[in-house]
Amino acid sequence: MTEKFETALIHAGRAGTKTYGYVNPKLTRGSTVLYPDMATKLTLGKRYLEPVELYGICGTDTHFALEAAIAGIEGGSHCQVVGSGLAAITMPLLAYLSAGDHLLVPDSVYGPTRTFCGTVLRRFGIETSYYNPMLNEAGLAALIRNNTKVLFTESPGSHTFEVQDIPALARAAHARGVKVFMDNTWGIHHFQPFVHGVDVSIQALTKYVGGHSDIILGAVTVNSDPDWAWLRKGSLELGQYASPDDCWLALRGLRTLSVRLRAQEQAALTMAHWFAEQSEVARVLHPALPSCPGHEVFKRDFTGGCGLFGVVFQPQFSAAAVVAMIDSLKLFGIGASWGGYESLVLPTTGTISRSAGTGVFEGEIARFQIGLENIDDLIADMTQGLAVLRAA
Structure with missing residues (x-):
């Protein structure tokens, strides 16, 4: 069997x-x-x-x-x-x-x-x-x-x-x-x-x-x-x-990997689709979304995803504005790594090194790890965070 x-x-x-x-x-x-x-x-x-x-x-x-x-x-x-x-x-x-x-x-x-x-x-x-x-x-x-x-x-x-x-x-x-x-x-x-x-x-x-x-x-x-x-x-x-x-x-x-991975994959997809509808966002870098480079290959070769993805903000928002947004979040920890039970966020634009002429995006990028919190709570937290972004 x-x-x-x-x-x-x-x-x-x-x-x-x-x-x-x-x-x-x-x-x-x-x-x-x-x-x-x-x-x-x-x-x-x-x-x-x-x-x-x-x-x-x-x-x-x-x-x-x-x-x-x-x-x-x-x-x-x-x-x-x-x-x-x-x-x-x-x-x-x-x-x-x-x-x-x-x-x-x-x-x-x-x-x-x-x-x-x-x-x-x-x-x-x-x-x-x-x-x-x-x-x-x-x-x-x-x-x-x-x-x-x-x-x-x-x-x-x-x-x-x-x-x-x-x-x-x-x-x-x-x-x-x-x-x-x-x-x-x-x-x-x-x-x-x-x-x-x-x-x-x-x-x-x-x-x-x-x-x-x-x-x-x-x-x-x-x-x-x-x-x-x-x-x-x-x-x-x-x-x-x-x-x-x-x-x-x-x-x-x-022993619990399958249930955690499934829950975080679904929560991340919900969050990614929500981000894609926000006017402050230029593009969502989640392989399951058409806006991500290689989306068609993802559909062909992968059976699913996980809780990690990126968000590209509109070019009018500065790095300082993105940091202000991140600092305002209550449920997203600021920290490296991912794959744990908790949601995390980091600004990543300044950490990206390129030497082959790739990685040019519309605006500042933040990386999100979606944890096991209630998705409605995470969206509510991000909603107030985007308000801070607009005001910064």
Whole structure:
């Protein structure tokens, strides 16, 4: 029997319903693992690609339970959890790339990813080129060099929410032997990366998997044994580690992911449509709306969305006016990250970096994360916020 998403989340990483013991997996902490004899230690030491407890940094049963669950959600074969969402980006890049290699990154990428490419990777002799996230297959193919090793994708894009044509870009990359990495955090469950040509899928488990704004965690999933070999080896060599306590909390968050994601997706859609009707708004950057770049690709490749989107205000409203509006809101916290139970907002125009001539919009942009509050209360709060915007 093939389990549906909701059922799989309830049973992933557990021993099963027909066993004796507690419902939830145990939390296992530890550094040193004891072996009965040297022969056992030497034999088990060769099995580092398997979920075997060898030493703390290699993982415990708590890590392995979460990794199996995330691999299932992503549709992959193997998963490595790491200490943060950013580590889930930087670790596989460091593990796979070498001095002299070339990397292609979308212009709409997450800011810290851009910083990492321009600092650490540059120091290591790895060159990064930024491309328009809306490129088609031929456009991307023209940018691939003989030393291009990785095509990085992030769909939708950070802050500006461009939806990339991942299958087309993957075809161009694979034709030249280039690996396709994807930050799939926004599209958890709703975008199946390996079905669409991705080789390495990245998740910030800090977001919807954790769901309660109280953990920092990331995951990298692959779907082949060769990819797992270099990923696992690279993770161990780089000393990557995730707290078992955070892994246990992520497992707990998984059990309610489907209901939270569904509720926040619907609330965000309601809010996005409401924003689209307001005269103060020039455009809503929600992939489910036609006003968002890549909307048709979203309808083709995604089965739904989440609670995060952007709003572009009319050009007559200054950055100071948008800040005044944000400061007036009672129910929207001002803070980074997203995917928790609470609504958040941030002005993003000043944080957007572009080098490929993209990301030019009509006015100031704010990013909204819609939480689990009553949608009527959120709309009422935004209504008074728009009044402040007009008066500023």
